[in-house]
Amino acid sequence: MKLMQIFEIKKADIAKIKKLEEALDKLKSGEERYYVITKLSSIKSLCKNETLRRHYCWYLFDCVKRQLETKVTEVHQQTPKEQFIFNLVHEIAQVMVDMQEGKDVSNALHKHRNQLAHYQSDYKKIKWTTVRLIKSTDLLIIEYFIDCLLSTDDSAQKLAYHATRSYVERYDPSVGTGLITKSIPMFEDVAVFWRQVAFNNSYRVQ
Numbered sequence: 001m002k003l004m005q006i007f008e009i010k011k012a013d014i015a016k017i018k019k020l021e022e023a024l025d026k027l028k029s030g031e032e033r034y035y036v037i038t039k040l041s042s043i044k045s046l047c048k049n050e051t052l053r054r055h056y057c058w059y060l061f062d063c064v065k066r067q068l069e070t071k072v073t074e075v076h077q078q079t080p081k082e083q084f085i086f087n088l089v090h091e092i093a094q095v096m097v098d099m100q101e102g103k104d105v106s107n108a109l110h111k112h113r114n115q116l117a118h119y120q121s122d123y124k125k126i127k128w129t130t131v132r133l134i135k136s137t138d139l140l141i142i143e144y145f146i147d148c149l150l151s152t153d154d155s156a157q158k159l160a161y162h163a164t165r166s167y168v169e170r171y172d173p174s175v176g177t178g179l180i181t182k183s184i185p186m187f188e189d190v191a192v193f194w195r196q197v198a199f200n201n202s203y204r205v206q
Contacts, residue, residue, distance in 0.1 A: 016042040035179035
């Protein structure tokens with residue numbers, strides 16, 4: 001393990017992280033089977049610091065990338081759609097690495113943000129509203145991350161939350177949509193990052 005960055009974190013934020021840990025533990029133990037997804041809303045305030053927020057985006061992007069790679073290896077032959085997603089995510093991964101090395105990647109981020117938006121650009125009118133049709137939740141999450149990395153105002157914190165929400169939220173007919181037992185592996189990924197920040201005052205990577 002190598003030390004990436006030392007972060008100062010407030011006691012109030014440590015308390016928020018502990019509450020996330022408690023919710024995760026109760027889901028694991030079976031004491032709770034469901035939380036409303038807004039249980040994760042503290043992510044917004046935890047991501048107030050821009051440097052910390054960037055590290056969180058990079059970390060969770062890697063989690064999404066690993067999931068996508070696992071899905072690809074589980075199929076015998078990739079479809080054109082799967083191949084497109086796989087190649088695009090690996091291109092974005094290199095941009096993320098370049099960004100961590102301090103390179104100016106704003107043009108590349110904008111390019112990939114536009115690619116992601118174009119790939120899922122279909123909308124459908126349902127009653128009084130118009131909804132976006134999502135082909136890949138994984139790509140939507142990555143789109144949120146890129147928007148977050150390109151933003152410096154309060155919207156960046158909300159985007160970090162929306163990315164986390166989309167990553168963790170799951171559905172089960174017995175309990176509905178929210179933070180449920182099926183969410184545990186993804187919730188654990190989120191908790192790992194904040195656990196290191198809260199209790200080690202640092203973020204460490206392999």
